[in-house]
Amino acid sequence: MWLDLIRRERPSTALMLLVPLIAVAFAAAASAALFTITGKPVGAALYALLIEPFMTRSAFSEVLLKMGPLLLIAQGLAIGFRAQIFNIGAEGQFVLGAIFAAAIPVYFPDSTSIWLWPLMMVMGALGGALWAGLAAFWRVRTNANEILVTLMLGFVATQLLNYLLLGPWKDPMGFNFPQTVMFQYEAMLPTLIPGTRVNVSFLFAIAATLLAWVYVKRSFSGYQLMVGGLAPDAASYAGFRESRAVWISLLIGGLAAGLAGAAEVAGPVGQLQRSISTGYGFAAIIVAYLGGLNPLGMVFSSFLLAVIYIGGDNAMVSAELPVASVRLFQGLVLIAYLAALTWIRYRVQWRKRGATQDGGRA
């Protein structure tokens, strides 16, 4: 109603780099306003959210630790998003990955095999792929909307996790806490940076980024997927099958999320517990969009969201913000980004008063 949008011949590159920063600035300003209204110390909150994560070596290493799963999941999801196949249930696939991986140390608590953690990673990836595969099967077989099915499976995954932790997998020595035994040394991922909790799962994320980049830029299948998303009609004339795109997108997304879940139980957490995922699945959706669905762009956006996660933890202590402020900030970043994205794709003019309604839409 108030904007005239004229499509640019080519997206503006300068703006493409600037826009995520604008989005963060806007989200910071908007959250500051909301913190003020709810009576929280604004300065302390923003300092904790955006600055404190950079101030100490240990805080910064925690940022890298969080960045791993976010980047890994986002790379998997973006493949589907580019093809207009929306897996928004990565949270559930992450949980299944964690469950599948945890099964190994739970059933073999005395094993000291060096293959323990690699096997757990494989199991995790399979678990995630299985969960996403259910949605793929249902979508291909019955045409059921994958947005809703992947999400609903997420709720089911949570209940499955609860069942295992309150029942068969509960640590008998755990003072009745809903959690499994602590895993043995061989079930844990090797540390990457000595003296921190950063482990080799960070390398999984980097590897996934490189693979995704090659897949998107260099392979025919990746190209087909993208065209299928941009112009479904043209793609179907060219022999592109939607069911194949559904399978590829969801399986890769599930695989990545499952691997991230496995790396979380075998990494910083060291056991399966109820709070195994702190909203990684949803945050990864934001990472994917904020990175412009570009494999390299997501490296930056995952770093940014990891900063906000660690900052949010700090803010809980120093500025008495509830955990939810991280979600609030994430939502605002995405809102601002989506609006700002328009300036990349279109030349935007504010409409003059009295101009005709709905005109000028190309």
Add this chain to the structure above:
Amino acid sequence: MSAIEFILSGMLAAATPFLLAALGELVAEKSGVMNLGLEGIMALGAVIGFICVYHGGPHLLAFLAAGVIGVLAALILAVLALEFRADQVAAGLAVGIFGQGLAALIGKPYESLTTTGLSQIAIPGLASLPMVGGLFKQDAVTWLTLIAALVIALVLSKSRLGLVIRAVGENPQAARAIGYPVIRIRYATVAFGGLMAGFAGAYAATVYTPMWADGMIAGRGWIALALVVFGTWVTGRVFAGALLFGALSLAELAAQAKGVHLPSQLLAAMPYLVTIIILGVISSNKLRMKRNSVASLGKPF
């Protein structure tokens, strides 16, 4: 009270939050805009409604406040999708995540507090019938929701306004060509969807279970979205779907109370499993899906 009687008497109240949110979403989708932010908008409505009632405000005020915040949150989506032509999936998710975060922030001091619900209004005579009498003893909001369902069904299928909304959803270019303000109509339907989602949240937190807790919407917003698909965009079928879910959530309670030997987690997962299965069964009927679905749903104009 037998299980059937228990389900019959509580079914409508349990269905009300689903129904309110799904009816609003139905109208928005009919005009071509889907709102994946329902879950977050319901959470906002719930927290605002709860705060009003907790501080002694009447329920009417609580619903008005929840409706207003629902409209405001939905307008964020409308601006993103209609002005900025953002992807509706991404925009809806953004609003949903933002809404849940904001609701938790505002509601933090009220976490796990409770308040009083609404009294029931019985239809004389009918309410004293055996077995089915409970159906005719409902709170005022449920009665109003039933009326709203009827009005929306009539407006969408029989009125000129409904025709315009459907035209905008079906073929926005043609609708504009014959002079309808497509964007304005879409703003209005999305705002209406936000209003109803705000009401739905307020109902959940001030009438159905008069309490606030982070995560209390528990996927109801997503199920409401699924209900619109279940109902293949037909009001009566959306209504039937909401009733089914109302009954299902009570069946869960009844089963737990009767000590049915199933893990409680399986019962808790039941609504989602049932959603997945029904979604597949209904979506596989291509003809039925095509007849009533909205041609321009989710596409920017």
